[in-house]
Amino acid sequence: MKESINIAVTGKGGTGKSTISTLIIKALYETKKKIILAIDADPNYNLDVKLGLETKRTIGDMREELRKSGDENPGGMSKSQFVEYQLKILIEEGDKFDLLTMGRQEGTGCYCYINNVLRHLIDTLSANYPYIVIDNDAGMEHLSRRTDQHMDFLIIASDATKVGLMTAARIRDMALEMELVHGNVILVVNNAPSPFPEFLDTLVKELSFDNVYIIPYDAEVFDRNARGLSLLDVPRDSSANTMVGCIVKEHLL
């Protein structure tokens, strides 16, 4: 089976994961001219807004429906046929990227069978795309359960604080320990003041990240996010766009 390149973006809340994911997707489709698969795996999803789409239904909604149907076959189809059919409907299709929204995690009850079917189908579907960009929450455990796929790149977003950077280092260590990443781990300190404070620079070095990028505060990004607008038309030379462009060019192509 053809392997796609998987890029996961993670980090604590509000550090810019969805913003960075969106700008990566944009840089990838502009360079590769191929359709990218975006997966919003944050239960608090909003990647759709940043990509200028509207999610109507999530994998979580479908999973819940399937669980409620118990042993009955929904719509006269087998569960696996039903999931396959539903997945096609769930994907928001654009001409430059497709979006799959995971929605909320499972509640109490047994989801093992459904999750196995889902994992298999997402892996099969994923093979059709050259790149998959996954916008996550900070919980790496969910990531490992969600698909069998390895991650080629892990991008960890942090704000310009000691707590943020320590969290980023913890996420990196957990991901490496669980052998979730095969390729590079990249730290992105986002929304940072310029010049970058020296004590934070020292801390970043002490935490020994292999690859570090600093994205300054970007007024264009802030304005669009504040208004709930798509980020796809952020000017090419805006600081966030330029920096994400460098990450893509130097690591992801």
Ligand SMILES: Nc1ncnc2c1ncn2[C@@H]1O[C@H](COP(=O)(O)OP(=O)(O)O)[C@@H](O)[C@H]1O
């Ligand atoms: N480089 C940046 N410059 C200015 N504001 C930013 C930048 N990155 C993120 N933000 C702001 O931070 C908020 C959170 O970003 P978001 O991408 O939604 O984070 P997360 O997905 O990690 O929760 C956004 O509403 C936006 O206003």
Ligand SMILES: [Mg+2]
């Ligand atoms: Mg987000």
